[in-house]
Amino acid sequence: MRDLLIVGAGPAGLSAAIEAAEQGLNVHVIDEFPRVGGRLLGQLHQEPNGEWWNGISESDKLYSRALTAGVDIQCETSVYDIEKREAGWHVHTSNGILKSKALLLATGASETPIPITGWTLPGVISIGAAQVMGNVYRVKPGQSCVIIGANVLSMAIANELRLCGVDVKEIIIPKSSLISKEAGHPISVLKSLMKLTHLAPNAMLRQLGKVGRFFPPALAAKCYPAVGIKMFGIPIKVKTAALEILGDKQVTGVRTTKVTASGTPIPGTEKTVEADVVCISGGLMPMAELASIVGCSFQYVTELGGHIPVHSEQMQTNIPHLYVAGNITGIESAKVAMAQGKVAGLTIAAEINNRSGKLDDLIDQAIHSVRKTRAEALIQFQPNIPKTREELYKYYERNQA
Amino acid sequence: MDEMNTIVCRCEEVTLKLIKDTIYRYRCSSREVKLRTRAAMGYCGGRTCRCVIDQITKGMNQETMKNDIQLSYRPPVRPVTFGALGGSVHDNES
Amino acid sequence: MTMRVEHHPVLGSLERKQPFTFYFNGEAYEAFEGDSIASAMLAAGVRTLRQHEMSGTSRGIYCNIGHCFECRVQLEDSKVVRACLTLVKEGMDIHSVAGYKKGGE
Numbered sequence: 038m039r040d041l042l043i044v045g046a047g048p049a050g051l052s053a054a055i056e057a058a059e060q061g062l063n064v065h066v067i068d069e070f071p072r073v074g075g076r077l078l079g080q081l082h083q084e085p086n087g088e089w090w091n092g093i094s095e096s097d098k099l100y101s102r103a104l105t106a107g108v109d110i111q112c113e114t115s116v117y118d119i120e121k122r123e124a125g126w127h128v129h130t131s132n133g134i135l136k137s138k139a140l141l142l143a144t145g146a147s148e149t150p151i152p153i154t155g156w157t158l159p160g161v162i163s164i165g166a167a168q169v170m171g172n173v174y175r176v177k178p179g180q181s182c183v184i185i186g187a188n189v190l191s192m193a194i195a196n197e198l199r200l201c202g203v204d205v206k207e208i209i210i211p212k213s214s215l216i217s218k219e220a221g222h223p224i225s226v227l228k229s230l231m232k233l234t235h236l237a238p239n240a241m242l243r244q245l246g247k248v249g250r251f252f253p254p255a256l257a258a259k260c261y262p263a264v265g266i267k268m269f270g271i272p273i274k275v276k277t278a279a280l281e282i283l284g285d286k287q288v289t290g291v292r293t294t295k296v297t298a299s300g301t302p303i304p305g306t307e308k309t310v311e312a313d314v315v316c317i318s319g320g321l322m323p324m325a326e327l328a329s330i331v332g333c334s335f336q337y338v339t340e341l342g343g344h345i346p347v348h349s350e351q352m353q354t355n356i357p358h359l360y361v362a363g364n365i366t367g368i369e370s371a372k373v374a375m376a377q378g379k380v381a382g383l384t385i386a387a388e389i390n391n392r393s394g395k396l397d398d399l400i401d402q403a404i405h406s407v408r409k410t411r412a413e414a415l416i417q418f419q420p421n422i423p424k425t426r427e428e429l430y431k432y433y434e435r436n437q438a
Numbered sequence: 439m440d441e442m443n444t445i446v447c448r449c450e451e452v453t454l455k456l457i458k459d460t461i462y463r464y465r466c467s468s469r470e471v472k473l474r475t476r477a478a479m480g481y482c483g484g485r486t487c488r489c490v491i492d493q494i495t496k497g498m499n500q501e502t503m504k505n506d507i508q509l510s511y512r513p514p515v516r517p518v519t520f521g522a523l524g525g526s527v528h529d530n531e532s
Numbered sequence: 533m534t535m536r537v538e539h540h541p542v543l544g545s546l547e548r549k550q551p552f553t554f555y556f557n558g559e560a561y562e563a564f565e566g567d568s569i570a571s572a573m574l575a576a577g578v579r580t581l582r583q584h585e586m587s588g589t590s591r592g593i594y595c596n597i598g599h600c601f602e603c604r605v606q607l608e609d610s611k612v613v614r615a616c617l618t619l620v621k622e623g624m625d626i627h628s629v630a631g632y633k634k635g636g637e
Contacts, residue, residue: 071619157591169597212441451587
């Protein structure tokens, strides 16, 4: 029996593994993907100081640190069930049953889809799929691309696809509907994009920020040019909506319409844009399924992306010896996930080795580092994250007491 | 093409129309929608569309999202063969 | 036109080894070490990996990280795997999962 089994070899899982192993625990990390790194792998963006954040080299660093610390890492291993036994956890995987005293779920996030007519055609993929294809496998998902969904994720990946040599024709929004909700509403889209204006390298967003300081989003949406504003040469058209994805055996394009500031289609403005790949960007939500089958309590927190397993700031859940870290606790950056992983690794080491108290200072420092990383985050996926986090931790305390 | 024919659940090819009609007719929860239409019950285990089904149900019933997960997860959360469940065969997703 | 990103302004150039051959529905294709079945098929310009079991409509990769199972394919030992999570190997014989409806590309 291992001391600690970690599900997910992304930024949170690997950081936790390194920390726990350095504290003397026997740690095993598993992941479904053939390579370690999780969502880090696809990431590639320029920081305000001009340096590139290269997710592949970040994950290589974590991987080699984990190996040095003596962590066992096993890829291509899927979990299909988890049982809690008297002696510890029995995790049923595609490579047999793995047993451990402590279990950390660092399963990250999945993408929220936006069903659109024609989205099952080959060549229609999620925005994250395009990112992994281009940056990790170094295969262009297509020669010319339309992205549906204007948000922080799609803007970052549009630029990554451009760097891979894909002609990103435009970023548009889904048609306003019960499914697309705010994503299909130009005013709401602009409102959320304006929050990103501190992203210094991003000229388009800076422009929006200037506009946003003087005008409320409704007015900005009204004045927003129908041809879009360009970012790295890619038009962001928040007043063009996808009506339907076209193609017979595979995707050939998107039928679009111009829409008003509130998302109502303008008759007579329908148009066909040709593309051999269409990416859907609906945002991310925490991957809660394993936490759910082991019986965690949940809170629905819009700002954090969905149902969150209730947890403490030390990364404990309401189930003894079950911990969470990274995007399963809410959608934030990979840097926050790494910082959280460190907290989880230390907390687990303290509990498994019965060293409670001895590691308190280190845990406090690690928690402080999470808060600092969060405050300095380049991309705030949603506003009010620190406040909603605080409320979640209080909820945990109340329910443990 | 009629927007109502948009497929929501890719695995079971359940349309928006069927989901909306079911909610309208039975005034039901997302769990009941799943059982009646097979949406979110297919190969992927609902990983792709469950949040959309929750969203549509919530919108039509004018509810707010609940803290409990409505479309519960049940093991196995990945498709496995009966052999693998019995412990004899590994790594098969069929 | 190649779909491979041989040169990348930030990630650098690929150091390619010798390609190897694998088979999809009886046709030979090329892949490189590190390719998943999904990336090798996409690089070869093949988008359709299976037909939907009931409707027969074409399907390919969607999420590329193992969540959606749309890219499932069958290996020679009749094992069904996700093309996006399975590394392709030399000589691998891959088939579309048999559906109820025949026909289509």
